Amino acid sequence: MDILIVDDEKIIRDVTSQLIEDAGHYAESAANPEIAFETLKESNYDLVLLDMNLGAENGLDVLEKLQKQYPQVPVVVFTAAASVTTAVETMRRGAMDFLEKPFTHAQLSMVLARVQKHKLLAERVVELETQVAGQAPEYIFDSTSAPVQSAFGVLFRAAETPASVLILGESGTGKSVVAKAVHDRSRRLNKPFITVNCPSLSKELLESELFGHVRGAFTGAMKDHWGKVKAAEGGTLFLDEIGELPLEIQPKLLRLLQDREYERVGENVTRSGDVRIIAATNRDLSEAVANGTFREDLFYRLNVITVEMPPLRQRPGDLERFAEKYLLFFAKQCARKARSFSPEARACMLAHGWPGNLRELRNAIERAVILSQGKEIEASDLPNSVTGNQPVAMTGGAVVGDLISLEELETSHIRAVLSRTTSLHAAAEVLGIDQATLYRKRKKLGMAGDGEK
Numbered sequence: 159m160d161i162l163i164v165d166d167e168k169i170i171r172d173v174t175s176q177l178i179e180d181a182g183h184y185a186e187s188a189a190n191p192e193i194a195f196e197t198l199k200e201s202n203y204d205l206v207l208l209d210m211n212l213g214a215e216n217g218l219d220v221l222e223k224l225q226k227q228y229p230q231v232p233v234v235v236f237t238a239a240a241s242v243t244t245a246v247e248t249m250r251r252g253a254m255d256f257l258e259k260p261f262t263h264a265q266l267s268m269v270l271a272r273v274q275k276h277k278l279l280a281e282r283v284v285e286l287e288t289q290v291a292g293q294a295p296e297y298i299f300d301s302t303s304a305p306v307q308s309a310f311g312v313l314f315r316a317a318e319t320p321a322s323v324l325i326l327g328e329s330g331t332g333k334s335v336v337a338k339a340v341h342d343r344s345r346r347l348n349k350p351f352i353t354v355n356c357p358s359l360s361k362e363l364l365e366s367e368l369f370g371h372v373r374g375a376f377t378g379a380m381k382d383h384w385g386k387v388k389a390a391e392g393g394t395l396f397l398d399e400i401g402e403l404p405l406e407i408q409p410k411l412l413r414l415l416q417d418r419e420y421e422r423v424g425e426n427v428t429r430s431g432d433v434r435i436i437a438a439t440n441r442d443l444s445e446a447v448a449n450g451t452f453r454e455d456l457f458y459r460l461n462v463i464t465v466e467m468p469p470l471r472q473r474p475g476d477l478e479r480f481a482e483k484y485l486l487f488f489a490k491q492c493a494r495k496a497r498s499f500s501p502e503a504r505a506c507m508l509a510h511g512w513p514g515n516l517r518e519l520r521n522a523i524e525r526a527v528i529l530s531q532g533k534e535i536e537a538s539d540l541p542n543s544v545t546g547n548q549p550v551a552m553t554g555g556a557v558v559g560d561l562i563s564l565e566e567l568e569t570s571h572i573r574a575v576l577s578r579t580t581s582l583h584a585a586a587e588v589l590g591i592d593q594a595t596l597y598r599k600r601k602k603l604g605m606a607g608d609g610e611k
């Protein structure tokens with residue numbers, strides 16, 4: 159957690175900071191409320207430790223102002239010994255807890271653990287509220303396809319063990335969704351599930367995102383930062399698109415997997431990290447090992463429990479079931495009458511190859527429901543890419559065919575380049591954009607990645 163200490167006594171700030179850092183959190187100090195509010199403006203904090211005796215300032219007034227401006231940030235107050243009335247009053251005014259000065263390391267640790275538990279519960283409530291509010295279609299974890307059934311079976315049996323898991327499959331086949339489901343069925347359920355999208359950042363930033371950095375480690379590193387390994391402590395670290403993990407970072411991940419050790423960028427202190435790794439990729443990792451872009455030792459270390467999520471085109475039963483579920487969900491959400499597919503629409507869906515898999519299906523059905531006018535989804539409600547009325551053909555940079563929008567042209571070109579290159583990196587080079595931008599565009603457009611041919 160990132161914690162802000164507000165106290166006018168330097169010695170208290172320094173000692174508390176040290177205790178907090180020793181417990182693996184990040185601490186920032188403010189000598190008075192003015193500095194505290196400036197600091198809160200600049201960064202997000204998970205907790206404020208607020209002294210009640212701030213010289214001329216009334217601690218209760220500061221608490222009230224904090225609650226008003228940052229209602230989501232819990233406050234724990236420091237109170238002088240034996241001031242029970244103050245402690246009660248602060249709790250009445252919304253403080254989460256109090257610590258009587260002088261406090262011990264153990265007392266502080268207990269309070270931090272309580273705040274962290276509260277934070278996790280609050281996150282879980284938001285997740286459940288989103289599901290209950292019906293903002294996303296319900297996930298389905300059974301299948302009419304034997305390979306998918308077997309993949310779910312293996313994953314959910316392995317969920318309770320500490321084994322690393324590797325999920326293979328084209329983009330959009332549900333690797334991230336099932337990774338979270340594995341975490342939810344594990345003993346780490348009440349600990350964080352943290353995702354790192356390996357290609358979404360530059361090499362340098364990715365290392366810091368994973369392991370953290372210290373102030374001054376590189377240009378722009380203005381303050382110490384705990385990475386996602388720390389954020390996932392005790393829980394699960396999901397490494398999406400691990401096939402794109404730069405070679406330079408691979409030995410560091412291997413060390414975390416083997417020895418549970420890592421170091422922040424710019425620091426020589428070795429730290430231990432208790433995280434379960436689930437990795438996913440749409441690349442053929444053994445081919446990546448053969449051509450030297452993925453370390454063999456890391457591959458074997460990750461390859462303990464490996465499953466493959468088959469593409470949607472090989473699961474016609476699932477295709478129809480998922481399509482129907484999505485249809486009912488979006489019809490309710492958008493207040494449309496559509497309840498089924500016309501025979502022609504159904505035939506188009508079954509004939510389409512769904513290179514973007516479940517993600518493409520979900521987007522296509524959402525669009526179709528919005529455009530629908532009657533009780534049935536017609537073929538004309540489906541995107542051109544599904545009905546086979548492809549509007550674009552590219553020949554040497556010239557566009558032949560119907561008039562199309564710039565967005566359709568971009569989508570088609572990105573798809574063409576992805577299908578003719580062997581990695582996201584190579585495709586990004588051809589397109590003249592960076593890998594992280596291509597990664598985001600591909601996700602937004604619901605497209606499959608480079609693993610698909």
Ligand SMILES: Nc1ncnc2c1ncn2[C@@H]1O[C@H](COP(=O)(O)OP(=O)(O)OP(=O)(O)O)[C@@H](O)[C@H]1O
Nearest residue numbers: 296297298328329330331332333334335516517520
């Ligand atoms: N089990 C499921 N039940 C219902 N819908 C699903 C399921 N799995 C995936 N989806 C749908 O497909 C979308 C894409 O899933 P997900 O992000 O898990 O795919 P992915 O394989 O991780 O893709 P990428 O490789 O691009 O990261 C989800 O947002 C969801 O809409």
